[in-house]
Amino acid sequence: MSTLAPAGRRRSKAGWNLLGLLVFATAGFPVYWMLNTAFKPAKDAIDPDPSLLPTGLTLGNFSRALDIADFWGPVGRSLIVSLSVVAIGIVVGTLAALAISRFAFRGRKVVIVGILAVQMVPLIAMIIPVFLLLNDLDQYDKLSGLIITYLTFILPFTVWTLRGFIVNIPKELEEAAMVDGCSPTGAFLRVVFPLLAPGMVATSVYAFVQAWNEYLYALMLLSQKNQTATVWLGNFTTKHGTEYAPMMAGSTMMAVPIVVLFLLVQRKMAAGLTAGAVKG
Numbered sequence: 001m002s003t004l005a006p007a008g009r010r011r012s013k014a015g016w017n018l019l020g021l022l023v024f025a026t027a028g029f030p031v032y033w034m035l036n037t038a039f040k041p042a043k044d045a046i047d048p049d050p051s052l053l054p055t056g057l058t059l060g061n062f063s064r065a066l067d068i069a070d071f072w073g074p075v076g077r078s079l080i081v082s083l084s085v086v087a088i089g090i091v092v093g094t095l096a097a098l099a100i101s102r103f104a105f106r107g108r109k110v111v112i113v114g115i116l117a118v119q120m121v122p123l124i125a126m127i128i129p130v131f132l133l134l135n136d137l138d139q140y141d142k143l144s145g146l147i148i149t150y151l152t153f154i155l156p157f158t159v160w161t162l163r164g165f166i167v168n169i170p171k172e173l174e175e176a177a178m179v180d181g182c183s184p185t186g187a188f189l190r191v192v193f194p195l196l197a198p199g200m201v202a203t204s205v206y207a208f209v210q211a212w213n214e215y216l217y218a219l220m221l222l223s224q225k226n227q228t229a230t231v232w233l234g235n236f237t238t239k240h241g242t243e244y245a246p247m248m249a250g251s252t253m254m255a256v257p258i259v260v261l262f263l264l265v266q267r268k269m270a271a272g273l274t275a276g277a278v279k280g
Contacts, residue, residue, distance in 0.1 A: 061249035093158030165199030
């Protein structure tokens with residue numbers, strides 16, 4: 001029995017490792033194919049019998065991507081929108097999550113259910129009301145209007161996620177700090193905020209990715225002169241066909257800010273994702 005058990009554990013471990021590799025290959029293959037196509041000669045990108053391995057490398061697709069239309073303008077606008085949404089969303093979302101988690105008030109459960117209900121509404125179902133509302137507010141074809149729109153579906157996600165992190169921070173820590181002379185605000189800043197910081201980082205990254213990758217509202221609410229980076233990729237599809245290699249080169253350049261962000265905050269991300277997993 002003692003020899004069979006380790007053998008069974010090894011087989012089980014090997015099976016989980018194989019499953020992990022399969023998931024990694026499935027998730028990573030589209031990224032690999034994007035990079036492979038971005039560096040391929042343009043004629044190889046439309047080959048009906050494509051090769052899994054690169055047959056030739058070129059940087060011409062990146063030059064074409066930068067030349068086909070203004071690249072830095074849409075990227076700059078996307079950064080402005082995404083960073084603004086993250087900054088406003090984290091500040092408002094933290095205060096809202098703190099109120100829901102720490103204070104008992106009439107209608108608290110209704111607010112929580114409402115936050116969940118908002119996240120269940122398909123974004124495409126709201127596009128006509130949002131368009132009419134922004135048009136009445138003179139915010140159509142403005143970055144500020146797009147920021148307000150993104151906050152409508154990113155704020156509920158932010159509040160709900162941060163609420164989960166705050167609930168896992170014992171309230172007794174704040175009470176102990178107030179006993180030692182801290183005000184409620186001081187107790188939050190000195191005790192809760194440092195413990196909440198990893199969760200805020202994790203939430204900020206996901207909010208940034210949502211705002212950065214959003215396409216439908218950016219397409220419908222902004223004109224071509226104010227287009228964001230995701231809409232900019234549509235310039236590679238014309239009546240003559242789609243330039244796949246330059247499009248993949250543009251997609252690769254668009255992915256750089258996300259990759260850099262993850263590299264900068266990966267440790268905080270890991271801490272935030274595991275916060276509350278172990279309670280002592």
